[in-house]
Amino acid sequence: MATVSVCQYYPGGFSFENCKRNALLEADINKLGFSSPAARKTGTTICGVVYKDGVVLGADTRATEGMIVADKNCSKIHYISPNIYCCGAGTAADTEMTTQIISSNLELHSLSTGRLPRVATANRMLKQMLFRYQGYIGAALVLGGVDCNGPHLYSIYPHGSTDKLPYVTMGSGSLAAMAVFEDRYRPNMEEEEAKRLVRDAIAAGIFNDLGSGSNIDLCVITKGKVDYLRPHDVANKKGVKTGSYRYKHGTTGVLTKTVTPLNLEVVEESVQTMDTS
Amino acid sequence: MNTRGLRSQLKDSVPVTGLCPQAGPYGVQDSLRRGFSSVKNELLPSHPLELSEKNFQLNQDKMNFNTLRNIQGLHAPLKLQMEYRAARQIQRLPFLPSSNLALDTLRGADDTIGFEDILNDPIQSEMMGDPHIMTEYKLGVL
Numbered sequence: 001m002a003t004v005s006v007c008q009y010y011p012g013g014f015s016f017e018n019c020k021r022n023a024l025l026e027a028d029i030n031k032l033g034f035s036s037p038a039a040r041k042t043g044t045t046i047c048g049v050v051y052k053d054g055v056v057l058g059a060d061t062r063a064t065e066g067m068i069v070a071d072k073n074c075s076k077i078h079y080i081s082p083n084i085y086c087c088g089a090g091t092a093a094d095t096e097m098t099t100q101i102i103s104s105n106l107e108l109h110s111l112s113t114g115r116l117p118r119v120a121t122a123n124r125m126l127k128q129m130l131f132r133y134q135g136y137i138g139a140a141l142v143l144g145g146v147d148c149n150g151p152h153l154y155s156i157y158p159h160g161s162t163d164k165l166p167y168v169t170m171g172s173g174s175l176a177a178m179a180v181f182e183d184r185y186r187p188n189m190e191e192e193e194a195k196r197l198v199r200d201a202i203a204a205g206i207f208n209d210l211g212s213g214s215n216i217d218l219c220v221i222t223k224g225k226v227d228y229l230r231p232h233d234v235a236n237k238k239g240v241k242t243g244s245y246r247y248k249h250g251t252t253g254v255l256t257k258t259v260t261p262l263n264l265e266v267v268e269e270s271v272q273t274m275d276t277s
Numbered sequence: 278m279n280t281r282g283l284r285s286q287l288k289d290s291v292p293v294t295g296l297c298p299q300a301g302p303y304g305v306q307d308s309l310r311r312g313f314s315s316v317k318n319e320l321l322p323s324h325p326l327e328l329s330e331k332n333f334q335l336n337q338d339k340m341n342f343n344t345l346r347n348i349q350g351l352h353a354p355l356k357l358q359m360e361y362r363a364a365r366q367i368q369r370l371p372f373l374p375s376s377n378l379a380l381d382t383l384r385g386a387d388d389t390i391g392f393e394d395i396l397n398d399p400i401q402s403e404m405m406g407d408p409h410i411m412t413e414y415k416l417g418v419l
Contacts, residue, residue, distance in 0.1 A: 011393055011399065012395075012396060012397040012398045013330065013391070013392045013393035013396055013397060014330060014392060014397075015397050016326070019324040019327070023323070101392070101395070104390045105390055108390070112388055129391075132333070134325070134326060136326060
C-alpha cells in the first residue's frame, strides 16, 4: 500500500486543509473575472449605555451580503446569561457562534461556582478567545449586564482588546450613534430617557449609514429583570401599494374551449387517523 | 528483537518530512511515503494561524507548568506531568476514537466548550482509518 490517508485521529477544531487551495482559487478567479463569495456581515449600528438602575443595549436589524440586504429583520442582541446580553457586529456567523460558545461556557462556569455569572467573566472569556484567533474571527461586540457589583458595559474588538465605558457604540454606523451619545449622555439617567437616547442613536446609524437599517431592537437589563423589546421601533416601514394591478375578468377573450374528462377508478380506500393532540 | 519497534510504541508525535533521508522499516529511505514526493507539505504553513493552533494546547500547558513551578516549586509540575502521562495512556484501540476523559479532567477542560468540540469532532469524523494500517502505524511496524 503506497499511500495511507489517515494514520491517527487528529484533534477537532479548525481545519486548515483547504487554505492553500483557496489561495490558488482566489488568484485564478480574479483572472477569469468572477468574484469570490462574500461572507454575510452585519454592517451595523450597535450601542449600549449605563443608566441609573442598569444597562440599555440597542441594535438595528439589517444583515448585508456585499451590496445586498440578506436579512431585513435579524436579531443582533444575543443571550449570554440571564443577566448578561451581547450585541454583535461584524461577520454574522462569527458573532453568533462566539456568543453561543461563551454562553455555554458561562452556564457551565456558573453551575460549577454556584453563583450568578459576572460580566467581567464573560468579557475575559471573550477577549481571550478572540486574541487566540488573532482577529480572524471578525466579531466586534458590545457586552452589557447587571451582576452583584452593579451594571457593567464593555466593548470588545475583533483582535481582543476591550474597553469598559459608560457608553459605547460599534459597527459601521458607530460614528453616527456616537455623535448622538456625545451630545446627550449624562450619568445616572432615568430609564425612559436612556431608552430614548439609545433609540435615537440607533436611528442616527440607520438613517445615515448604508450598512444599517430596518428596525430598532432594545434590551433593558436591570437587577433581576430583562426587557427584550423586539422591535422597539419600526423605523422603516415597507410602503403600501396604492392601486391594485390585477387584470379584470374578461380582459383576455376566450376563443375555443375543449373539455377532456379523466376517468379514474377508485382501487383502494384506507383511512389513517392522525394524532393531533 | 526489533528494538526500534519497541521504542516506537510510545509514538505520540507525527513524523515531519525532513530534508535528510528518513529511514524506513528496512533501513533505506522510504521515498513513497516520506520525503520529496510526500503530499502534505508540513514545512510551510498555509495559514498564519495553523502553527499556533496546532501547538496551542502544548503552549498552554507549558505556560501553566512554568507558572506553577514559579509559585509552588519544581515538585508540583513534575507530579502533574506524571499524572498527565498516565492519563494519556488510557486509550482505546488505535482506530477507535477515545474520549480522553481523564486527560480532560486533569486539564480542567471537562467543563469548557471550545471550537475543538463543535467543529471537526473526531467522534463524528466521516473518514475511518483502516484498522490494520492504524495499528501497524501505532506499533511502528509500518
